[in-house]
Amino acid sequence: MRRRTLLATAALLPATRAFAQGNDWPNRPIRIVVPFPPGGPNDIIARLYAPALTAVLKQPIVIENRGGAGGGIGVDAVAKSAPDGYSLVISSSGSLVINPHVMNVPYKIPDDFTPISVVTLVPEALVAHPSLGVKTLPELIALAKRQPGRINIGTAGSAGISQLAAELFKAQTGIDITVVPYRGAAPAVVDLLGNSIQLLFADLPVILPHIRSNALVPVVLASRQRSPSLPDLPITAEHGFPQVLADNWYSMLGPAKLPAPILAKLSEAVKIASQTPEVRDGLASQGAQATWTTPADFTARLISESEVWRRVAQAANIRAD
Template identity: 40%
Template structure:
């Protein structure tokens, strides 16, 4: 076989691959899509997935099903998606547990970076610090000063061990040099009950859980833990602007496919996500749950996963958090 013939056959093969890829993207989806939620039905991740499923189904003309596969801090659902066909018909809507479970549990049945294809960030769940009015501190600087003057006397509640809210509390302990004790709960609701009752004075939780009680005067709001102020409580400062630059720990949610999903399909799904998040009805449904819509490119989401995985790995190791 001549060199020219070999090159011609190679060029033909490349052309056929390009045509096939374009055909895949053009025909997608030709069957139902499944969005896996690695948590029980009725929770925040589930609600967000069902909002997106409705919009996808309406826009793409195929049934979009939501399937709950809870367990092991989202590992069960993620492993199911990792082992699914890499064709873009099985997706997962995952919060930033994705960057916590590896450092926390050690060896996983999958690689959080290599084995998933980020599609887009879906939403942000801003976290904040709230406290019972019995605490002497009225502002965030006063809270830090009181904690420093009373080492070991301040307890803080979270929705559970190794949740983003728990890690925000541990991060504050490290950056502020304060000694406070974590009281983990099995969910946000029982934690909120005890904080409202004054059994635990401080609570790291979501805007959705804390803000209504802060506005009602039942709790005191100290700061939000993200990189910027939240539109749900624009008057509340961030921890970062209150003397701890670089402090940033919110809860994000994103849509991923199994690694190796066709790039053209990922691009199409990304466009669908951004189109859905631009709709006012979606914004309203998110706001009712205390979520801010995000969107953006797959590359932006992938960069966030890498950066947050490195941050959480260091924090969990430094603090010695165990599952």
């Protein structure tokens, strides 16, 4: 009888400990890992959210930049951290749903993490050099079919969402265009402005200033919804290509087995932070959108988009350099 009592008590300990952790959490600073160097979009997003999260959680948010391996080093560091709510990561979607299919990574998605929320949406826009003479997606498709193989489309990086978006675009529209991967958005934009390439898939914030100055022509947005920054620019679904989706998004995750009470508090904190003017307006000024999703919806997104990009990468035989 005594042994049964001891066993029953032991079985309750993890649940009791999780409740206790959630009840007094947080009681010290929280570390958010940014798996890229300072100054980039991932870093900017995390630092916009940090003060708003500090205000909600009443504890300092410490940003730690741990770049390398396309975001993999920082993401893996959090996966291997204690599931106590004090080590989190804000990561780009590429590190989570693309990298596992184009390179060897030491973590599994979503198994090694507790998904918390998508925090920012950054749509991918397809833009053209004005000399190409197209302003809409139907016009571009018609031109590409008249001139197979003669139009080049740049991408803001090899084996990233920009390149996979271009390959998905080719597969869905059936047009013959040449995909030209660049090592970053900056050189791709320079070549597009110089008319060395005619098209480019890139994050909207990167090319928005050139669209506003009329140096580049926006063709379509590969997103589920129109952007407040370019409300007149149609999305791919409006032209009959609902599967050409390439939202680049940034999200918050913790290590696997994060206690439910802590997850609930983090989820609510992100929801509140995403609605603050500082976060909302700060992201909107750059063509991005603050957002929030439930942990369940975020998990479903991880699984579905990972499968989409796995198929695209496999079909196009894409591997990271």
